[in-house]
Amino acid sequence: MTDRPTQPPTAQRAHAEDAFADELAAIAAADDRPRPPSWQLSPWAVALYLLGGTLPDGTAIEPKYIGRRRLVEVAIATLATDRALLLLGVPGTAKTWVSEHLAAAISGRSTRIVQGTAGTPEDAIRYGWNYASLLAKGPSAEAMVPSPVMRAMQEGSVCRIEELTRIPADVQDALITILSEKSMPIPELDTEVQAAPGFNVIATANDRDKGVNDLSSALRRRFNTVVLPLPDTVEAEVDIVRARVTSLGASLALPADLDALSQIQRVVTIFKELREGRTVDGRATVKTPSSTLSTAEAISVMTNGLSLAAHFGDGRVSAADIAGGIRGAVVKDPVQDAIVWTEYLDTVVRDRDGWDDLYAACRELG
Numbered sequence: 001m002t003d004r005p006t007q008p009p010t011a012q013r014a015h016a017e018d019a020f021a022d023e024l025a026a027i028a029a030a031d032d033r034p035r036p037p038s039w040q041l042s043p044w045a046v047a048l049y050l051l052g053g054t055l056p057d058g059t060a061i062e063p064k065y066i067g068r069r070r071l072v073e074v075a076i077a078t079l080a081t082d083r084a085l086l087l088l089g090v091p092g093t094a095k096t097w098v099s100e101h102l103a104a105a106i107s108g109r110s111t112r113i114v115q116g117t118a119g120t121p122e123d124a125i126r127y128g129w130n131y132a133s134l135l136a137k138g139p140s141a142e143a144m145v146p147s148p149v150m151r152a153m154q155e156g157s158v159c160r161i162e163e164l165t166r167i168p169a170d171v172q173d174a175l176i177t178i179l180s181e182k183s184m185p186i187p188e189l190d191t192e193v194q195a196a197p198g199f200n201v202i203a204t205a206n207d208r209d210k211g212v213n214d215l216s217s218a219l220r221r222r223f224n225t226v227v228l229p230l231p232d233t234v235e236a237e238v239d240i241v242r243a244r245v246t247s248l249g250a251s252l253a254l255p256a257d258l259d260a261l262s263q264i265q266r267v268v269t270i271f272k273e274l275r276e277g278r279t280v281d282g283r284a285t286v287k288t289p290s291s292t293l294s295t296a297e298a299i300s301v302m303t304n305g306l307s308l309a310a311h312f313g314d315g316r317v318s319a320a321d322i323a324g325g326i327r328g329a330v331v332k333d334p335v336q337d338a339i340v341w342t343e344y345l346d347t348v349v350r351d352r353d354g355w356d357d358l359y360a361a362c363r364e365l366g
Helices: 021-030 043-051 069-079 095-107 131-137 148-155 175-181 234-251 262-276 295-312 319-330 336-349 356-364
Strands: 084-089 113-115 127-129 144-146 158-162 183-186 191-194 200-206 223-227
Touching (some): 021 043, 069 084, 069 223, 084 095, 127 131, 148 191, 175 200, 234 262, 234 295, 262 295, 262 319, 319 356
Parallel strands (some): 084 223, 158 200
Antiparallel strands (some): 127 144, 183 191
């Protein structure tokens, strides 16, 4: 067996500031508007980066978020004040995606991040200790392990907190002094860390998962909440799914064709109808399953279909390539959701013009 030539390792998914470094540099060069302290771009330029547009020199900026412009402007304006930003919405409304790109555009770094879970300790918000150094020398600055929040305070940058309501309530409240006083006491060293200009926090939370910890009123007051909605129309959701699937397909080196958007249109239509409990033409009502059927899940279904077409098909995404993914996304409860899905197939999909192949592929799966 001969050794394969080794290639330098590359990231499977680049951070926003790396993936869109050329765009950010082009926007910065053209940005002559006032910038808040420590911001890499002006608020106007941050909005241009997120929503897309064309620079005076003709450089096209790809939209990162397809949605209501005013919501993005409110989010950016919030971060230019002393209030933190909470992005709230159902799963799959691009909360994490928006927070990453906001941090990348504002601070040039999106990696100061705390992942909220039921087991997130207070150390993740404040600081921890290198216990070997602590035992050898006692409390000292050298023994301290700063949290991403502390690092962001020292740098004057944006810190992201994912799934804030997953974090236990007593740990959440460690943010109160940080957000109100812009300082973090360190009683072990009889000192504190004061936030440099430009520091702020973007938190995300979804309002559908069970078992979350509600924010205290004291903490909620320190956030300005922006609710990110699901796309208003099928066309808008198709644009989002197409952009993300095209990007993912390129990063995963999937040599497959999306077949002129026809399959994306079908997936998005099915998900929207089952979410809302009625067909897009408003002529019939349908039962809704327990699953969320978000835009993110539509992206996942199409990416999986792209992989099937590339590796086991002719390179063109067909109804058979997406049928399994759709069923898997819809049927979370094997009893009740299966009934809803079967009824939807027989009353809507079967009678829809041009959908015979999708109906047959879905029924073949059972």
